[in-house]
Amino acid sequence: MKKRSVLMILLALLMVLVLVACGNGNDNGDDNGVENGVENGAEDPADDDEAAEEELPVMTMAEVxxxxGLDGARAYVVVEGIVYDVTDSPRWVDGNHNGNQAGQDLTDEILGDSPHGRSVLDRFEPIGRIEE
Ligand code: HEM
Incomplete structure (x- = not known):
């Protein structure tokens, strides 16, 4: 009888140890899951761009x-709903660039008429967005 009791107690202790070990394992698994979730969310560059654009202040076409760029005003251009400040560009003196005046939406012109397309805008920080 005594031997059996000791054996039972040892078995019970073993089970408690196994349960505690499994519990820790699950915790670690959960932590990893959360970390991966955060990393995956930050890894998608398209999501970042969209989020960054949404955080830009909303501007009106009247403000643009x-x-x-005339009479000392700053030179803003709108391309695909995003406002860029091109005042500091030597190619936009008095807000004019190859016949295109700042202060308006030049999406059609930059995509249709220019030799460079919209990639040149990467050199300028977007300063606002036009609400659709
Ligand atoms: C329609 C005829 C156009 C011509 C012939 C033209 C031509 C040029 C050329 C030769 C450059 C220099 C190339 C370079 O820096 O990589 C340039 C730069 C640039 N263009 Fe145009 N472009 C035109 C229209 C436009 C339009 C409609 C926009 C509208 C936003 C625009 C925005 C820019 C910008 C932001 C730069 C860069 C300026 C800088 O880095 O300081 N262009 N363009």
């Missing part, structure tokens, strides 16, 4: 029109 006031910034046509």
């Amino acid at each position: 029109a006031e910034n046509d």
